[in-house]
Amino acid sequence: MSEVLVLVDHVDGAVRKPTLELLTLAKRLGAPAAVFIGASPDDAVAQLKKYGAEKVYVVDDAETKGYLVAPKAEVLAQLVEKTSPAAVLVVSTAEGKEIAGRLAIKTGSGLITDAVEIDDDGTTTQSVFAGSYTVKAKVTTGTPIITVKPNSATPQEGEGKGEVEQFAATISDSAKKAKIVASQPRKSSGRPELTEAAIVVSGGRGTGGDFEPIEGFADSLGAAVGASRAAVDSGWIPHAFQIGQTGKTVSPQLYVANGISGAIQHRAGMQTSKTIVAVNKDDEAPIFELVDFGVVGDLKTVLPAATEEITKRKG
Amino acid sequence: MNIVVCVKYVPDATADRTFESDHTVDRQGVPGLLSELDEYAVEQALQLKEKREGEDVEITALCVGPASAEEAVRKALQMGADKGVLVADDAIAGSDAVGTSAVLAGAVQHIGGVDVIMCGMASTDGAMSVVPAMLAERLDLPQVTLASKVESQGDQFRIQRDGDTSTEVIGATAPLVLSVTDQSGEARYPSFKGIMAAKKKPLETWSLSDIGVDAGDLGLSAAWSEVADTEARPPRSQGEIVTDEDGSGAEALVGFLASKKFI
Ligand SMILES: Cc1cc2nc3c(=O)[nH]c(=O)nc-3n(C[C@H](O)[C@H](O)[C@H](O)COP(=O)(O)OP(=O)(O)OC[C@H]3O[C@@H](n4cnc5c(N)ncnc54)[C@H](O)[C@@H]3O)c2cc1C
Ligand SMILES: Nc1ncnc2c1ncn2[C@@H]1O[C@H](COP(=O)(O)O)[C@@H](O)[C@H]1O
Numbered sequence: 001m002s003e004v005l006v007l008v009d010h011v012d013g014a015v016r017k018p019t020l021e022l023l024t025l026a027k028r029l030g031a032p033a034a035v036f037i038g039a040s041p042d043d044a045v046a047q048l049k050k051y052g053a054e055k056v057y058v059v060d061d062a063e064t065k066g067y068l069v070a071p072k073a074e075v076l077a078q079l080v081e082k083t084s085p086a087a088v089l090v091v092s093t094a095e096g097k098e099i100a101g102r103l104a105i106k107t108g109s110g111l112i113t114d115a116v117e118i119d120d121d122g123t124t125t126q127s128v129f130a131g132s133y134t135v136k137a138k139v140t141t142g143t144p145i146i147t148v149k150p151n152s153a154t155p156q157e158g159e160g161k162g163e164v165e166q167f168a169a170t171i172s173d174s175a176k177k178a179k180i181v182a183s184q185p186r187k188s189s190g191r192p193e194l195t196e197a198a199i200v201v202s203g204g205r206g207t208g209g210d211f212e213p214i215e216g217f218a219d220s221l222g223a224a225v226g227a228s229r230a231a232v233d234s235g236w237i238p239h240a241f242q243i244g245q246t247g248k249t250v251s252p253q254l255y256v257a258n259g260i261s262g263a264i265q266h267r268a269g270m271q272t273s274k275t276i277v278a279v280n281k282d283d284e285a286p287i288f289e290l291v292d293f294g295v296v297g298d299l300k301t302v303l304p305a306a307t308e309e310i311t312k313r314k315g
Numbered sequence: 316m317n318i319v320v321c322v323k324y325v326p327d328a329t330a331d332r333t334f335e336s337d338h339t340v341d342r343q344g345v346p347g348l349l350s351e352l353d354e355y356a357v358e359q360a361l362q363l364k365e366k367r368e369g370e371d372v373e374i375t376a377l378c379v380g381p382a383s384a385e386e387a388v389r390k391a392l393q394m395g396a397d398k399g400v401l402v403a404d405d406a407i408a409g410s411d412a413v414g415t416s417a418v419l420a421g422a423v424q425h426i427g428g429v430d431v432i433m434c435g436m437a438s439t440d441g442a443m444s445v446v447p448a449m450l451a452e453r454l455d456l457p458q459v460t461l462a463s464k465v466e467s468q469g470d471q472f473r474i475q476r477d478g479d480t481s482t483e484v485i486g487a488t489a490p491l492v493l494s495v496t497d498q499s500g501e502a503r504y505p506s507f508k509g510i511m512a513a514k515k516k517p518l519e520t521w522s523l524s525d526i527g528v529d530a531g532d533l534g535l536s537a538a539w540s541e542v543a544d545t546e547a548r549p550p551r552s553q554g555e556i557v558t559d560e561d562g563s564g565a566e567a568l569v570g571f572l573a574s575k576k577f578i
Contacts, residue, residue, distance in 0.1 A: 068483075069458070098447075098448035101445030102448050105413065110539030113443045135546075140538075140541045178487040181484040239498055240477065271551075279564075283558070294557070295565075
């Protein structure tokens with residue numbers, strides 16, 4: 001059975017959940033082979049193995065660290081050359097898509113981005129035009145390179161052989177031309193990751209800048225917090241929390257929009273959520289067109305009262 | 316300094332966008348315009364030029380698209396770009412990002428002596444966010460992409476990139492490929508003067524043979540991926556809407572969440 005290369009998305013060795021989802025999807029296409037670029041991967045290897053990695057290629061990051069995307073694309077291209085895999089799967093982050101784009105050109109392969117599903121025969125499903133269309137596509141040339149959105153599959157445990165192989169990649173000078181001069185890690189909010197969360201509670205201009213009701217409600221549900229661009233542009237919350245066309249795309253089980261009108265650019269990032277709820281003062285806000293349940297009211301009174309009731313019920 | 320801004324002509328996102336029977340994006344039935352996100356790229360190019368007063372800076376707006384895409388190039392000229400180039404060729408229709416990046420790279424090489432290739436963060440129709448990286452790969456140039464801030468001095472560029480887990484400062488030396496996000500600063504509206512001036516600015520249309528790109532590698536039949544099916548999602552039907560009166564809203568909301576087992 002051919003290998004399926006899965007580029008491991010990790011922060012200082014901590015494997016992020018979408019990678020486990022990719023391993024699960026990879027099993028449909030062949031033998032999952034994780035590609036870990038970085039140092040001291042013991043815990044990571046154990047986890048990758050637990051979720052089905054038959055092989056783990058470990059690539060020392062001394063040559064890749066400190067540069068933007070290009071070296072990682074070179075590592076993958078050399079592994080594609082070596083292993084002739086059935087496919088290469090990468091998480092659909094900004095960086096992941098850029099790596100995939102460069103890899104496609106390097107290897108003369110077709111590329112599909114932002115898949116939400118992959119079938120056994122390699123057919124992918126994507127959601128396009130702000131979630132209003134579903135597209136099925138397939139790579140027809142070279143090694144299929146597919147970037148997959150977080151939350152597209154449920155990670156399934158299933159021990160793989162987890163055979164570790166050190167891989168010495170050669171990084172060209174030209175891949176080192178864009179240097180990372182400084183890096184400021186984002187502080188963790190302690191809440192679930194936006195793109196991975198089962199429930200997302202978001203706030204917009206209607207919060208008036210006070211996110212406390214949003215955060216309190218989110219915490220009562222164990223949810224991630226998100227925002228509209230209006231809230232981000234006002235400086236109320238960092239851009240990393242923005243949902244929409246130019247922010248994150250989320251597809252949780254439950255999305256609760258508060259004080260958000262529902263502009264097309266916002267919908268683009270949340271329209272595929274399973275259940276949608278909105279709280280808005282204006283009964284004509286377009287967000288109400290897509291809700292399963294809506295409350296016409298002031299979020300400043302509705303959310304705290306709901307938070308209290310939920311906390312009470314949970315005892 | 317020679318700046319090329321890559322601008323795409325896209326179907327209006329506020330109109331009903333659809334697909335043709337061959338699963339390519341319908342670019343006829345829906346009004347088109349300059350991709351909103353590329354306006355930010357034009358803006359940053361203009362600011363670069365303004366900051367380099369006294370230097371010889373020329374901005375070329377470059378678009379790959381159908382003849383009607385001239386409108387997108389024209390808008391960039393109205394905003395302040397110096398000249399426009401549209402690469403239009405029947406053989407391009409249906410190309411994917413791989414093909415589009417080949418044509419853009421060919422055009423950049425044909426223009427020659429380009430220092431900065433400025434792109435938007437994504438096109439508002441395809442939204443793959445891969446063309447700038449592909450361009451950098453094809454032209455063997457450094458990529459400093461998804462910038463929320465751009466600074467430069469001479470041929471040295473520094474950008475801020477707000478990533479998923481960290482904010483980074485990336486540095487590189489021109490020639491390079493740069494892309495900017497919608498956080499980089501509002502794009503200007505064309506002034507009346509700008510609109511009038513644009514009428515006199517050069518706007519050339521090139522075919523593939525003009526730029527020496529092989530038509531055989533392009534178009535729908537040569538694409539490296541194939542769309543098998545496109546289907547409109549059933550519109551979401553509106554659910555129950557309640558009006559809050561003296562706390563009834565919160566109660567109903569919690570009741571709904573409980574009924575769906577979220578609590
Ligand atoms: C190129 C481009 C990209 C964009 N990308 C994004 C994106 O990624 N994400 C995004 O979100 N937007 C994006 N936008 C912006 C988008 O068009 C809207 O401007 C934005 O989503 C509006 O945010 P909002 O709903 O919070 O604010 P508004 O549209 O101002 O809506 C505020 C809502 O709050 C309600 N409200 C006010 N007070 C209360 C209260 N006390 N209680 C309850 N409700 C209240 C109001 O009735 C109103 O409906 C983009 C725009 C452009 C041009
Ligand atoms: N057909 C095109 N013509 C000119 N520029 C383009 C074209 N397609 C993509 N681009 C540029 O590449 C960026 C990213 O596009 P994409 O990878 O399609 O999301 C856009 O913001 C444009 O700057």
